[in-house]
Every structure is written in structure tokens, then in C-alpha cells.
Amino acid sequence: MSAPNYELAPPPTPVDGLLAVPIHIQDVQATVSFDGAASIGRADVTLTYEIGPTTGSPLLDLRQTIGQVWVDGTPTDPSDLAARNVGAGSFSTVRVLDAVQDAGSVHTLRVAYQLGPPDSELGGSYPPVLAWSPGPRLRWTFGMSDLNAGRYLEAWLPSNLIWDRFPIRLDVEVTGTLAAHSIITNGMVTALGANHWSVQFPDHFAPLSHLLEIRASNTVESVTGSVTLPLTGQVAIEAWKLTGDPENLAARIADAAGFLIANETDYGPYLDDRFVFFFHGAGGGMEYAGATTTSVPALGHETFHSWFARGVTPASQADAWWDEAFTTFHDAGADDTEPFDFLDAPVELCSRLPFQRRTPGNAYADGSRFFRGVAATVGVATLRAVMRSVYERHRGGPLSTAALEEDLVARTGAASLVDAFHRFVYGFADPSPVPRLWLRDAPGHTGADVWGGEFWNSPDLWIRHADDGGTAHQSPESGQDNWFHARVRNDAAGAACRHFVVTFAVKQFAGTQFAYPGDFLPAIAASAAFDLAPGEERVVAARWPWEHVPPSGTHLCLLAAAIARSDHPAVGTHVWEQANLAQKNLTVVDLAPGEFLIVPVMIGNLRGNAQPALEVLQTEDAPLADVALVHRVRGFFVRPEGLRPLAVPAVRPRERRLMDCGGAEPIAEEYVGGVLRSTQPQRVARRFPGAVELPLKAKPRIRVPVALPADAPTTVGLKITAPSDAHPGASFMVHLVQHDGTRLVGGVAVEVHTPGAHREAT
Structure with missing residues (x-):
């Protein structure tokens, strides 16, 4: 399991005199026992957790009434794990332990309680249920929901918010009844006896991933099948329905197989090794990791969520818009385009509120509209390709809205998507006045757009x-x-x-x-x-x-x-x-006294100026290196006095070491890297065949006019030889600067260290 990314967690938050800090749950061990004779259920849960990078009071959530609490094995008053309000609106509490624990420390929390209806928002077509019917027969339904608060794992078991992921071992048993029961789950089940199971949920599951239903066996039916996916291979399919439902499960398995194949073909490898679906008798559906409770019309939509929603999960509830948005866009064919209209009012899809507990209701319509705008901006094929790369890059982990924006902007190169996210995802109005962002070009730069000094080695x-x-x-x-x-x-x-x-x-x-x-x-x-x-x-x-x-x-x-x-x-x-x-534009190298390197530099006559020139600059208070300019064409240099053929050292047998390339054909060392050193003679000769070099005096500044017509970019070599008398630990900087006759238009910097330099490792 990868290390937790606390940057996705809510920030440390003052509440009721405590500093509530995020934790990472490492492991959950839960025992749940149901007694049919008494019609009750009890839970005893121990979780091991790590405090994040800030010392404070750990926050988590549980929507049950806690009876007993132990912290690191010591009994604690349940009121010390009270629910505390950390946001606006209903169901916005989390539990905060009234204790200060050190950053990075690891602890255990054990809670015991009688199961009852969760203190969650119980709307929707398929809410959580704990009920008994004559027999006695149990129905226990996790009943998760995105649109209603407090409806993930925390409804029944202690949990974190959805940025985190952790394994759970659940031991669940139904006693006090002769009625056989069945378990429907996306966890790995081991039967321990009649009505007794051990369920293992994997460590990549987030708190919104777990499907679990326990029902009397005579109330449900199941059929199994399988599908061979083009990338993953064979995946088991497990289909369930209520007894008496006329739906043909074998036919629906074939439907699900088709959805799985199409989704994997379009977006990449399926995350799990089986797919479970349950026709629950209600409208709509709900996605889980590699599973769904669903109606027949919603099966395709919910299956797609095994890629976007539960294959890659939203990092927070504020980020949960994008999975419904892209899935709704996909439902419509993933090929509809509608250009953004920046005269439309701002739309908020991502509030950026760290303790938000509901997916926004406009995620479906406004979210799908956003992806139609992206498709119109970058093209349908490009959007599909980028979303596949988003899935493959974040598969099995969380995805924030900011990370989605970063991937879309970087991979498409469409800078206008920054404007689209600003207005139609974050809901920000257009700025007035406009901000002015800048980065320094050099230490003395104070923010002017036009800068006449060094700019090729930004300190920012x-x-x-x-x-x-x-x-x-x-x-x-x-x-x-x-x-x-x-x-x-x-x-x-x-x-x-x-x-x-x-x-x-x-x-x-x-x-x-x-x-x-x-x-x-x-x-x-x-x-x-x-x-x-x-x-x-x-x-x-x-x-x-x-x-x-x-x-x-x-x-x-x-x-x-x-x-x-x-x-x-x-x-x-x-x-x-x-x-x-x-x-x-900086190269940092180690160079022994007397050894040279050649940095190939591409230049061009941008403005078609008749008198372009190159300058070599060195620091006056540092050792001055021997420098030359190298080119394959003698006429490149306007004043060719001193030109001589480029001397290439002879190849010595000890220099032809071979690199181990992991079973591939070995590659000669001189063919690796872009800086040409005197220990790579073949590469020097190959890059600059028949070249000449123009030695330059060891001066802090020297200008060389060159003949460079417009629209004719070329490569010139900057040859630097470390002074033969350079002291161990010496360092110096050499700049190659291009002029167009009126101003600087470019430059590169080479920072050279001689052996023995004491500096931060580079």
C-alpha cells in the first residue's frame, strides 16, 4: 500500500478548544454479532492509526452511539470521542478524540457499541437498513450514498474520510435463528460455519468502496459467470436479485460482461478480479469497488463507475462531482461537444470545503456540460485519451479536482481550461481587477514584463x-x-x-x-x-x-x-x-582539471537581424575556464582568426565500458547523455563531424559575431575545459548568451565543479 497523502486530508482544524488533525488508518479489525432471539446486533472494532504530520487530536467518524472506548488499551469515557461540528449545515460533524497525540505516532482505538440506525442523512431510494423479520430473518444493508451525508463506511463502522484507504477484516455472525442467511459483498469471504463469515476488504479500498448485504437465503437468488477482459484476463461475475424478481440473471451477466470489455478497451485495466451486482428492487443504483447495487437501466452507468468513481476515487466529497460528471458524459456517448460560453453565470461543482459530506446535486447536468466544453476545446479523441491516462495514472488511488485540472491542462496543452475550471468548476467570478502573476528571471528582476538582463537561469x-x-x-x-x-x-x-x-x-x-x-x-x-x-x-x-x-x-x-x-x-x-x-537553462557538471565538455546549444536568428552575435560570460571572481565555440561550418564565424579543427581525443580501451541495460543489448557508455565529454570521443566526433573550434581568451566577457540567416536554426557547441590548475572544490559558471544586435534573446548556463567540491548533491 502506498504512503498516505496527507495533502488530500482536511487541514488541522480548531474545534471546541481542540486541534483536530488528520490520521491514516492502518488496519481495522471488526467483529459484528447479531442475535436473532434478541433482535440486536453488536460491534466490537479495533483500528490502528497513525497521526499525520501535525500533533493534535485525531479526527475520524462513526455514526453509531458508542458504548465503550479504549485508547491504546486504556478505558476512556465515550464522551472523549464526541461528535464535533467542523462545518456548516446538517450532518457536518466528525468525531475528535479529546487527547493530544504526537505527529507520526501510532495508536489503537477500540470501540464497542450496539448497532442501530445510523445518525446519517437517510434519504434516497436505497437507504441503510438493519431490520428483523419473522424467522427470525436479518437484513443488514450498508446502503451507501454519495448524495446523502454520513452514508459511507462511517454509518456502521469507525472510519476516516474518503481521502484515506485501509484494509478491514470483518468477522460477522448471525445467531439465535435457524434461518440460513447469505452474504453479498465485494470483500473476500471465508465461511467459518453456519451464518458465520470472515470478510477481508483490501488495503486499496476507501471508505466508499465496501458493498455488504446480509439477507435470509430464501429472499435472494444468485448466478455466477465470468468474462475475459482484453487486458486483465478472466474476471468472475456474481449476479444477485430478490427472490421472485423475473429478471434473467444470465442475460444480465452477458450485459455486464459487454460493459466491462468496452470500458477496459477504452480506459485501461479493470482494478479488481471480480464484479458483483445486486438488483435491489429500487430505482437507480450505487457504485462500490468492483460492485454495484442497481436497477437494470442503471447497470451500464454503475459498471462504468468501476473505472471513474471506484477504480479512481474522488479525494474528498468536494471532488466527487467529476465521477458523476464524466460518467454522465460517457452515458451520452462521450462524443458530444458544446463550447464553453463565458457569458454564462459561474457554476460551482467543487466547493473546496474540506469537510463537505455530499456530492453536489448538479454534478450530473452541469458536470456533463463541463466535459462537453472540454471536448469542444481539445477534441473528443484527445479528451478520451487524456481521461484514459488520468485513470491509468491514478488507478487504485484518489483524484482531486486540482489533480484532474493539472492532468488535463498539461496533457492537452489547452491553457483555456484554466479559465474553464476557474468559472465552471470552482464557481469563481471573473477577477476585477486582474491579478498579475510573475516569476523572477534573475535575482534582480522585480516583475517587469520586459527584462533586459539574464533570464535563462531563473532563481524561481x-x-x-x-x-x-x-x-x-x-x-x-x-x-x-x-x-x-x-x-x-x-x-x-x-x-x-x-x-x-x-x-x-x-x-x-x-x-x-x-x-x-x-x-x-x-x-x-x-x-x-x-x-x-x-x-x-x-x-x-x-x-x-x-x-x-x-x-x-x-x-x-x-x-x-x-x-x-x-x-x-x-x-x-x-x-x-x-x-x-x-x-x-542550467547544466551542472563535475569536470576534472584539464578535462573538457561540449554543450550543444541550438540557436536561431529570430528577428532576421544581420548582425547576430554570441557572448561567453564568466564570473570575474572565480577561476576562468578555457572556452571555445564549436561549429561544423567554418563560415559560421564572421572573424575566423584562430580557427582550428576540433581535436577529438583518441579512444582508449578502458573508456569503452558497457552499461547493463536490464537484459537488453549493452550500450557503449559514450552514447549516454547530452553533454559531450572528452571521455566520450566517439560521440564528440559523431555530433560534430569535421567541426572547427574557435578558442576564446580566458576573459570574463567576450563577443563573437556569427553569420546566421533568418529561419535557419543551427547547433553550436560550447566547449569548456576546466583549468589545469583548478583547486579541488573549485566551482565556476560559464554562460553562452545570444544577441540579435539590439538585445539579449537567449542564453544557457553551465555550472562546473571540480572534484572535491563540498556542495549539496546534484
């Missing part, structure tokens, strides 16, 4: 190997997740920014004239954030999935764009022209 962009809060840039580490970071600022003279998105793109080459949106979107990742006040700054982060991180040594340029409603970068602009664009 960096990469980390982990989401650890660090602010020092690290060169990406291949084979693992890395994390993009950006520090976004809102101009003090502007307005509050209710909502914005930062996109992160990576170009796997050095370039000098990246333009928006073509070089910035689509993006690798994005990060959505909220409520940035004028004059405030915020650090946002986004995961860079390991499979998209190139081999170590590859030169990368990180590009970021900050986008808010009514505050987009202008089309065709560059970083130096737009303050809400930023780039980090």
Missing part, C-alpha cells in the same frame, strides 16, 4: 530529487521521480488570485529562444494552487514521473508558465518579454 525555478521542501536546484536523477518547483508571485498592485496553474515543460536540448505556447505546452506536469494575495508568493511543486526523466547527463531546459483567469502569457512571447514565463 528548481528541481529536487524529492518533494522535501529544499530550494537548491539539483540536476535531475534518472531512474526515479524528481520534483519541479516554482516560486510564483502576485504583483502587489494587482488583485487577489483565486486560482492559478503553473505548467512545467522540459526541452532535452539547450536552446535560446523558447516561445509561448509552442515550447511550453503541452507540458510534462502542472500544479494548481489557490488564493494568492497581492504581494504574496507561493512555492508550488509537481511530480516529474521517473519514466519521463532522461538519462543523467542530458542537457535540459526547464520552462514554466503561470496561468490564471484573464492572466495568460501572450501568444508568441518569450521569457524576456513576459513575467509569467520563466526558464532554467
Whole structure:
């Protein structure tokens, strides 16, 4: 099971003099016994939980009247686990333990109680039931609901809110009756005797996942079957109905099999190894993980929820709009388009209230309308492809509205979706005045759009190997997740920014004239954030999935764009022209004294200027490296004095080490990475065949005019040789800057460390 993501949990919340803090439930052991002779049921439940990152009083929920409580084995007054109001409206309480427990500590909570009707909102066509009929015969129905508060696992057993997931072992027995009973569930059942079962629910189940019904065996009928899915393989199907219902279960199994095949073909692997459905005799239906209680007309809708709703689950009740929205859009064919009309009134689908307990009723109509707008913006095929990637990326876990927005914006490259989420999901009015977001281009940049200084090494962009809060840039580490970071600022003279998105793109080459949106979107990742006040700054982060991180040594340029409603970068602009664009064109390398590297840099004559030039800059108070410019065409250099053929070191046998590629054909070491070192002679020769180099004097600043016609991008090599007398631990920076005759139009930076440097690992 993956580690809990406390960022999805409600924040620490003061209530009745306590600081209610989120917990992660690690395990639940529950015993439920029903006595038919006395017509009662009792529960005895022990859960093991971990306090999240904040010390305080743990919060959870249970909608039963508690009789006894033990904390870490010590009896406690039940009033110490009272329900406390943490939000507006009815059924907005959670239970908060009147005790302060340390962040990261692990505890046990045991509760015992007589089962009764839950203190939940009991509307809907199929509510929770605990009832006895002559026989005596038991009916126990979990009866979960999205549209009614307090109707998930907490109705019957102690539970967390729906961001969390945890395993449950339930021992349930019916005594005091001779009537045989059956259990309908999506848990794994082990029969322990007559009317006695052990049910194991897996650790990926959230509190909204569990289907459980116990009924007298003579009141229900069942048929089993199976289907072979194109990706998952064989999946068992278990169908139930009420005795006397004329529905043909075998035919409905065939229907369900068809739905499962179509859904897996369109959106990716089914999460479970069986599918359970129960025709409950009521209208509509309710989804569970790999299961549903349903009517016949709702079977297709509820089956689709095994992908969007219970295969990927909403991270909170405020996020629960998107599963009904996309499923309703799918019910209509998933091919209808209707452009957004920004003259329409704002629509709130996601309130962002952390303790909201109901799915909004407009999730079906307004939510489906939102996805029709997305389809009109990006195309039906693109929307389907992106939603498949959303499912596959988050399968088995929670999905927040912000994460859905991040995936849609990053993968489609449609910046206008930020506006659509702002107005038609979060329900925000258009800002007036408009906020003005910006990132620094250099330490001295104060937010002006047009900036004439260094802009290719933004101090407000960096990469980390982990989401650890660090602010020092690290060169990406291949084979693992890395994390993009950006520090976004809102101009003090502007307005509050209710909502914005930062996109992160990576170009796997050095370039000098990246333009928006073509070089910035689509993006690798994005990060959505909220409520940035004028004059405030915020650090946002986004995961860079390991499979998209190139081999170590590859030169990368990180590009970021900050986008808010009514505050987009202008089309065709560059970083130096737009303050809400930023780039980090930085390579960090280790280089032994006398060793050289060549960074290939792509340049172009953007404005068709007749006198483009390159400049090499070095820090005056640091060791000055020997630098040369490399090109395959001698005439590239306007003043060719001193040109000489590029010297490529001879290949020595010890340099031809082979890399283990996990069973694939070994790859010679010199073919890995984008920075060409003197220990990679074949690659140097292959990238710059027959090239010449122009040695430059070891000066802090030197300009080289070049012959570069318009619309003719080319690659020039920046060759850096570490000084032979460089001291161990020395470091220096070299910049290659491009001019168009009037201003800077691009640059790259190379930070070189000689062995023995004491610095943060990069």
C-alpha cells in the first residue's frame, strides 16, 4: 500500500478548544454479532492509526452511539470521542478524540457499541437498513450514498474520510435463528460455519468502496459467470436479485460482461478480479469497488463507475462531482461537444470545503456540460485519451479536482481550461481587477514584463530529487521521480488570485529562444494552487514521473508558465518579454582539471537581424575556464582568426565500458547523455563531424559575431575545459548568451565543479 497523502486530508482544524488533525488508518479489525432471539446486533472494532504530520487530536467518524472506548488499551469515557461540528449545515460533524497525540505516532482505538440506525442523512431510494423479520430473518444493508451525508463506511463502522484507504477484516455472525442467511459483498469471504463469515476488504479500498448485504437465503437468488477482459484476463461475475424478481440473471451477466470489455478497451485495466451486482428492487443504483447495487437501466452507468468513481476515487466529497460528471458524459456517448460560453453565470461543482459530506446535486447536468466544453476545446479523441491516462495514472488511488485540472491542462496543452475550471468548476467570478502573476528571471528582476538582463537561469525555478521542501536546484536523477518547483508571485498592485496553474515543460536540448505556447505546452506536469494575495508568493511543486526523466547527463531546459483567469502569457512571447514565463537553462557538471565538455546549444536568428552575435560570460571572481565555440561550418564565424579543427581525443580501451541495460543489448557508455565529454570521443566526433573550434581568451566577457540567416536554426557547441590548475572544490559558471544586435534573446548556463567540491548533491 502506498504512503498516505496527507495533502488530500482536511487541514488541522480548531474545534471546541481542540486541534483536530488528520490520521491514516492502518488496519481495522471488526467483529459484528447479531442475535436473532434478541433482535440486536453488536460491534466490537479495533483500528490502528497513525497521526499525520501535525500533533493534535485525531479526527475520524462513526455514526453509531458508542458504548465503550479504549485508547491504546486504556478505558476512556465515550464522551472523549464526541461528535464535533467542523462545518456548516446538517450532518457536518466528525468525531475528535479529546487527547493530544504526537505527529507520526501510532495508536489503537477500540470501540464497542450496539448497532442501530445510523445518525446519517437517510434519504434516497436505497437507504441503510438493519431490520428483523419473522424467522427470525436479518437484513443488514450498508446502503451507501454519495448524495446523502454520513452514508459511507462511517454509518456502521469507525472510519476516516474518503481521502484515506485501509484494509478491514470483518468477522460477522448471525445467531439465535435457524434461518440460513447469505452474504453479498465485494470483500473476500471465508465461511467459518453456519451464518458465520470472515470478510477481508483490501488495503486499496476507501471508505466508499465496501458493498455488504446480509439477507435470509430464501429472499435472494444468485448466478455466477465470468468474462475475459482484453487486458486483465478472466474476471468472475456474481449476479444477485430478490427472490421472485423475473429478471434473467444470465442475460444480465452477458450485459455486464459487454460493459466491462468496452470500458477496459477504452480506459485501461479493470482494478479488481471480480464484479458483483445486486438488483435491489429500487430505482437507480450505487457504485462500490468492483460492485454495484442497481436497477437494470442503471447497470451500464454503475459498471462504468468501476473505472471513474471506484477504480479512481474522488479525494474528498468536494471532488466527487467529476465521477458523476464524466460518467454522465460517457452515458451520452462521450462524443458530444458544446463550447464553453463565458457569458454564462459561474457554476460551482467543487466547493473546496474540506469537510463537505455530499456530492453536489448538479454534478450530473452541469458536470456533463463541463466535459462537453472540454471536448469542444481539445477534441473528443484527445479528451478520451487524456481521461484514459488520468485513470491509468491514478488507478487504485484518489483524484482531486486540482489533480484532474493539472492532468488535463498539461496533457492537452489547452491553457483555456484554466479559465474553464476557474468559472465552471470552482464557481469563481471573473477577477476585477486582474491579478498579475510573475516569476523572477534573475535575482534582480522585480516583475517587469520586459527584462533586459539574464533570464535563462531563473532563481524561481528548481528541481529536487524529492518533494522535501529544499530550494537548491539539483540536476535531475534518472531512474526515479524528481520534483519541479516554482516560486510564483502576485504583483502587489494587482488583485487577489483565486486560482492559478503553473505548467512545467522540459526541452532535452539547450536552446535560446523558447516561445509561448509552442515550447511550453503541452507540458510534462502542472500544479494548481489557490488564493494568492497581492504581494504574496507561493512555492508550488509537481511530480516529474521517473519514466519521463532522461538519462543523467542530458542537457535540459526547464520552462514554466503561470496561468490564471484573464492572466495568460501572450501568444508568441518569450521569457524576456513576459513575467509569467520563466526558464532554467542550467547544466551542472563535475569536470576534472584539464578535462573538457561540449554543450550543444541550438540557436536561431529570430528577428532576421544581420548582425547576430554570441557572448561567453564568466564570473570575474572565480577561476576562468578555457572556452571555445564549436561549429561544423567554418563560415559560421564572421572573424575566423584562430580557427582550428576540433581535436577529438583518441579512444582508449578502458573508456569503452558497457552499461547493463536490464537484459537488453549493452550500450557503449559514450552514447549516454547530452553533454559531450572528452571521455566520450566517439560521440564528440559523431555530433560534430569535421567541426572547427574557435578558442576564446580566458576573459570574463567576450563577443563573437556569427553569420546566421533568418529561419535557419543551427547547433553550436560550447566547449569548456576546466583549468589545469583548478583547486579541488573549485566551482565556476560559464554562460553562452545570444544577441540579435539590439538585445539579449537567449542564453544557457553551465555550472562546473571540480572534484572535491563540498556542495549539496546534484
